[in-house]
Amino acid sequence: MVVRVQTEDFDVAREIALLRGSDARVGAVASFIGIVRDQNDAATVRTLTLEHYPGMTEKALVGIVDEARRRWSIIDAAVIHRVGKLAPTDQIVLVAVSSAHRGDAFAACEFIIDFLKTQAPFWKKEVTPDGERWVEARTSDDEAAARW
C-alpha cells in the first residue's frame, strides 16, 4: 500500500507502474484523478490552497484503504494527495487500485475517494475574484459515502 501526502505533483504512469510491480495476477487497474477546476459554486477559482492535519491524515487514509481491502478482493492500492497552493488544471489526488477482476478495482477505487472526501482531514481554501473562502463540505459527498 502507498499512502502519501506531498506538495509536489505526481506522475500517474509511474504510480500505476509501481502499484502493479511485476505482479502477473493483476488483471485490472482502476484509477481516479481529482483535478482543480476553474469554477466552483458559480465562482471563478484562481488558486486553491490545501491544508491537512499531519499525522492524522496518513492514519485516516491507511484506515480507509484497509477497509477497502476488507470489503473487496484487491491486490494493492495507492493514494497520493497534494497539499499547498494549486491552480486550475493541477492534479490534487490520485487513487489507484489493482485487482484480478475489474469489479473489485472499480468499487474499491470509488469507495476510497468517497471516504477520503468525507473522512480524511484535508481542507480547501479558494482564492476567487471576491477574495478568499474556505470551501464548504458538500451534502453530495456525504451521500456518496453513505452509499457504501
Place this chain on the structure above:
Amino acid sequence: MVVRVQTEDFDVAREIALLRGSDARVGAVASFIGIVRDQNDAATVRTLTLEHYPGMTEKALVGIVDEARRRWSIIDAAVIHRVGKLAPTDQIVLVAVSSAHRGDAFAACEFIIDFLKTQAPFWKKEVTPDGERWVEARTSDDEAAARW
C-alpha cells in the same frame, strides 16, 4: 472522443493528458486498464492473441461511448484496445473518462468497459501448456452489462 484499435502498447499518462487537453472544467478523470493475467480459468497463460472485426469494432466502440455521453454528464472519453499477440502483464485496454464531478466519470468508465466486454467484436485466444484455446464468454460479463 478517441477510439483506437492498435497493436502497439499505449502510454496511460499521455492518453490522459490528451483527454484532458487544457480544459479547466475537468475536475475528475476515471480510468480503467485491463491487463493480461498469467492465470485464467485455472490454467497458466503463456500468450494471448487478440483479434477483432475491423470496421465494426470502431463503430461499436463509438456507439458505446455515445451511449455513455447520453447517460452521464461527461466531458470527453478515450478507448484504446490492443490486438495481436500479448503476454502476461501486457496492457490490453484503456478506458478513460473526464468530467466535472467524479460520479459521472466513474459510472461512464465502468459502463464503457462493461459494454465493450459484451458488445465490441474482440476475441481472445490463449496459449496454455495444454495448447491453444479460444476464451469463452463469461456470464459475469453479461451480468455486469445488464446492470446498466
Place this chain on the structure above:
Amino acid sequence: MVELIYLARLRDRFGLPGESVALPGDVADVGALLAWLRSRGGAWSSELAPGRAVRVAVNKDVARADTPVRTGDEVALFPPVTGG
C-alpha cells in the same frame, strides 16, 4: 452475391475466413441464412446448431434472426465477444 465473414473460433472450425455466396431466393434474413449454412452439414451443422451461441452482424451492425439479408450485404458470423 453476399459477402460472408467468419471470425475467431468459427473461422478456425470452418477452415476459411469468409466467402462470397449467391443465396437461394428464399433466404432473405439472418435466420434463413443460418439454416441454409447449417444444411451444409459437418462443422456448419455443429457450430451453427440452434443451441450454440452465434452472433451475426449485417453490414457491421448487430443483427437478429429477422434482420434482412440482401445482395451486396456483408454478413459476419462470430462467437460471443471476449475482449477487454
Place this chain on the structure above:
Amino acid sequence: MVELIYLARLRDRFGLPGESVALPGDVADVGALLAWLRSRGGAWSSELAPGRAVRVAVNKDVARADTPVRTGDEVALFPPVTGG
C-alpha cells in the same frame, strides 16, 4: 495539560493554531471540552455553537461527544473536511 489544535477555518477564526490548556476537573470528555471553550465567548461561542458542524479528533482518531479527554491528549478541532 491538553494540547488543542485548531485547523482550517477554526484556526483563522480563533486567530491561533493551537494552545496548551489545563482543563478544569469536570471537563473529562469532548462534549464538556467544547462547552468549556464555548464559554469563552466571541468566536469560540459562535464557531462552536451547537448548530455548527465541528469535528473533533482525540490523538488523531475521530472522536464523539462522549470520547474521554485526558491529560497529555492531543485534541484537534476542525470543520467538515473538503479534500479530494
